Amino acid sequence: xxxxxxxxxxxxxxxxxxxxxxxxxxxxxxxxxxxxxxxxxxxxxxxxxxxxxxxxxxxxxxxxxxxxxxxxxxxxxxxxxxxxxxxxxx
Amino acid sequence: xxxxxxxxxxxxxxxxxxxxxxxxxxxxxxxxxxxxxxxxxxxxxxxxxxxxxxxxxxxxxxxxxxxxxxxxxxxxxxxxxxxxxxxxxxxxxxxxxxxxxxxxxxxxxxxxxxxxxxxxxxxxxxxxxxxxxxxxxxxxxxxxxxxxxxxxxxxxxxxxxxxxxxxxxxxxxxxxxxxxxxxxxxxxxxxxxxxxxxxxxxxxxxxxxxxxxxxxxxxxxxxxxxxxxxxxxxxxxxxxxxxxxxxxxxxxxxxxxxxxxxxxxxxxxxxxxxxxxxxxxxxxxxxxxxxxxxxxxxxxxxxxxxxxxxxxxxxxxxxxxxxxxxxxxxxxxxxxxxxxxxxxxxxxxxxxxxxxxxxxxxxxxxxxxxxxxxxxxxxxxxxxxxxxxxxxxxxxxxxxxxxxxxxxxxxxxxxxxxxxxxxxxxxxxxxxxxxxxxxxxxxx
Numbered sequence: 001x002x003x004x005x006x007x008x009x010x011x012x013x014x015x016x017x018x019x020x021x022x023x024x025x026x027x028x029x030x031x032x033x034x035x036x037x038x039x040x041x042x043x044x045x046x047x048x049x050x051x052x053x054x055x056x057x058x059x060x061x062x063x064x065x066x067x068x069x070x071x072x073x074x075x076x077x078x079x080x081x082x083x084x085x086x087x088x089x090x
Numbered sequence: 091x092x093x094x095x096x097x098x099x100x101x102x103x104x105x106x107x108x109x110x111x112x113x114x115x116x117x118x119x120x121x122x123x124x125x126x127x128x129x130x131x132x133x134x135x136x137x138x139x140x141x142x143x144x145x146x147x148x149x150x151x152x153x154x155x156x157x158x159x160x161x162x163x164x165x166x167x168x169x170x171x172x173x174x175x176x177x178x179x180x181x182x183x184x185x186x187x188x189x190x191x192x193x194x195x196x197x198x199x200x201x202x203x204x205x206x207x208x209x210x211x212x213x214x215x216x217x218x219x220x221x222x223x224x225x226x227x228x229x230x231x232x233x234x235x236x237x238x239x240x241x242x243x244x245x246x247x248x249x250x251x252x253x254x255x256x257x258x259x260x261x262x263x264x265x266x267x268x269x270x271x272x273x274x275x276x277x278x279x280x281x282x283x284x285x286x287x288x289x290x291x292x293x294x295x296x297x298x299x300x301x302x303x304x305x306x307x308x309x310x311x312x313x314x315x316x317x318x319x320x321x322x323x324x325x326x327x328x329x330x331x332x333x334x335x336x337x338x339x340x341x342x343x344x345x346x347x348x349x350x351x352x353x354x355x356x357x358x359x360x361x362x363x364x365x366x367x368x369x370x371x372x373x374x375x376x377x378x379x380x381x382x383x384x385x386x387x388x389x390x391x392x393x394x395x396x397x398x399x400x401x402x403x404x405x406x407x408x409x410x411x412x413x414x415x416x417x418x419x420x421x422x423x424x425x426x427x428x429x430x431x432x433x434x435x436x437x438x439x440x441x442x443x444x445x446x447x448x449x450x451x452x453x454x455x456x457x458x459x460x461x462x463x464x465x466x467x468x469x470x471x472x473x474x475x476x477x478x479x480x481x482x483x484x485x486x487x488x489x490x491x492x493x494x495x496x497x498x499x500x501x502x503x504x505x506x507x508x509x510x511x512x513x514x515x516x517x518x519x520x521x522x523x524x525x526x527x528x529x530x531x532x533x534x
Binding site for chain 1: 095098101105106275278281282285286287290291292293296297299307308309310311312315318319322323326329330331332333336373374375376377378379381428430448449450484486489490491492524525526527528529530531532
């Protein structure tokens with residue numbers, strides 16, 4: 001009886017298959033490279049948080065755009081603050 | 091804080107004003123030119139004078155690459171290998187240059203531009219700022235024509251930044267105000283295209299066989315993710331009056347530009363580092379927001395850049411895959427691409443031939459429009475020896491599956507709409523089938 005753990009030797013002309021059953025498309029010059037699309041532990045953690053992270057950063061971008069508009073109006077109505085400076089006594 | 095400030099090379103440079111000087115129109119054509127283009131601002135501001143040098147360096151880097159390119163030569167047009175913008179598909183009618191070994195006209199033109207650049211340096215040396223401004227104009231006009239009219243081949247985002255800064259510098263009033271806002275605003279816009287797995291999970295970089303430069307794979311997603319707050323939040327601190335926040339932002343962006351060069355070579359750091367140090371290195375007192383008609387050009391340019399950049403967000407489908415409206419805005423590293431284009435040529439004499447074109451480099455955009463344009467230029471029309479072309483286009487991004495995005499029986503009959511989603515380009519949401527999976531690719 002064949003050992004199921006033993007890796008099956010690939011016959012000539014046989015195509016490597018993705019677990020989904022579809023083939024790997026290996027473009028010329030990429031022969032021997034490992035499969036793409038596999039996620040490491042950090043990526044998996046971020047992937048799990050993506051439903052929260054994407055809306056979070058979208059809101060941050062929206063707030064920043066509003067902040068830019070606020071600064072534009074503020075700097076129109078009042079004299080902008082001084083440029084940065086370093087006081088030697090600090 | 092003083093010990094930290096001792097390390098600051100800009101501290102003793104003093105404080106400069108963003109507010110342009112008050113100037114009146116002088117008589118004559120020279121006076122008109124100086125008035126229209128705000129040359130007295132350049133004469134009054136050492137920061138703008140340094141910016142002139144940074145922009146001139148950008149032109150040198152640009153033309154040094156373009157002089158040996160055959161993208162806009164008559165020979166390329168004859169081969170049908172040119173590539174126009176979808177909004178001006180007849181761009182080849184304008185071509186007049188020949189590149190070696192076919193002719194000398196292109197190198198001659200670029201040596202004339204080189205002579206102008208030398209003239210710019212001499213004019214700056216003699217502090218003839220009106221002449222310096224005038225000599226830079228032909229460089230700017232040529233770069234704009236080549237990039238936005240003649241070809242879609244020179245669309246490196248570093249050119250977008252450079253030409254945006256040149257527009258503010260050469261044409262706008264309140265130059266320093268708009269230059270500084272343009273740089274911050276484009277950082278923020280660049281952050282808006284990064285809310286996907288490519289940047290948030292580093293799938294762009296970790297599907298390269300070489301990974302992210304200098305950082306191990308385990309932390310690469312955190313480093314890649316951190317670019318979002320850098321571009322969206324920290325960029326605004328460049329304009330801050332708080333010394334620590336402003337210097338933090340400057341150092342972070344300086345590192346960002348230098349680091350990016352490990353992948354993209356000198357061009358982007360050349361276009362980014364100089365303006366960054368000039369515009370945000372020294373202490374600059376902000377001016378009041380210039381809401382006035384004479385400053386309309388600066389606002390109009392910022393609005394135009396925002397609208398063109400945002401266009402792709404309003405199209406249906408994933409524009410990282412369809413590449414529709416992709417090059418109208420900032421798109422640097424929007425996705426890691428691999429694609430296969432397979433065309434079957436059905437000859438009028440009954441012969442059938444199939445050709446396959448593969449693209450394995452992550453940075454080479456697999457834009458269906460580019461493939462279609464060249465195919466139609468070369469092989470369609472009444473004089474063509476082919477009755478029809480069958481076209482299949484399989485595309486993978488960020489290590490994801492190859493989707494069959496185009497599967498058409500008559501590619502010559504396809505039309506491309508530059509402003510809307512083209513129904514013949516299909517994504518997973520349109521039912522495009524998965525035809526296979528990629529292996530890790532390369533950045534070249």
